[in-house]
Amino acid sequence: MLPPQLTQYLHAQIPLSRAMAVSVQSIDAEAVTLEAPLDPNINHRRTLFGGSASAVAMLASWSLLHVRLRSEGIATRLVIQRNTMEYLQPIEGAFIARAILQRPEGWQSFMALLLRKGRARIGACATLEHNRRIAGRFSGEFVALGADPAPAGPEHDT
Numbered sequence: 001m002l003p004p005q006l007t008q009y010l011h012a013q014i015p016l017s018r019a020m021a022v023s024v025q026s027i028d029a030e031a032v033t034l035e036a037p038l039d040p041n042i043n044h045r046r047t048l049f050g051g052s053a054s055a056v057a058m059l060a061s062w063s064l065l066h067v068r069l070r071s072e073g074i075a076t077r078l079v080i081q082r083n084t085m086e087y088l089q090p091i092e093g094a095f096i097a098r099a100i101l102q103r104p105e106g107w108q109s110f111m112a113l114l115l116r117k118g119r120a121r122i123g124a125c126a127t128l129e130h131n132r133r134i135a136g137r138f139s140g141e142f143v144a145l146g147a148d149p150a151p152a153g154p155e156h157d158t
Contacts, residue, residue, distance in 0.1 A: 083141070
């Protein structure tokens with residue numbers, strides 16, 4: 001899947017991502033990086049609204065798992081079960097959220113359980129960066145439900 005395809009998918013399936021002007025900066029096997037501007041995500045202090053920070057970090061993490069599952073040919077319902085967000089410093093402009101697996105070595109066990117039981121949990125984390133400095137950290141546990149073959153279509157191409 002290419003960044004413009006994932007951006008289009010997110011905007012169509014998760015309308016909040018469009019309202020927040022989120023775009024996909026990069027996708028690879030290990031990470032997904034999203035970018036968002038300050039203006040649609042601003043608070044009363046002229047910095048990034050905490051809810052937007054958390055939402056973009058969660059969306060980056062969800063996107064990483066979505067892309068990895070699709071690359072394995074699996075369609076699931078992927079939902080957040082729990083998360084924490086740490087705000088390290090104010091963000092005063094455009095920012096990125098870069099998501100990775102919490103434990104990359106656990107991916108195969110996650111996939112095996114998902115295929116065997118139709119349900120599995122996995123952790124993902126994201127860092128928020130502004131001006132090349134880490135401004136926040138997200139950690140979340142996601143649940144994949146069902147393991148059907150992924151539908152064909154351009155938004156699912158890898």
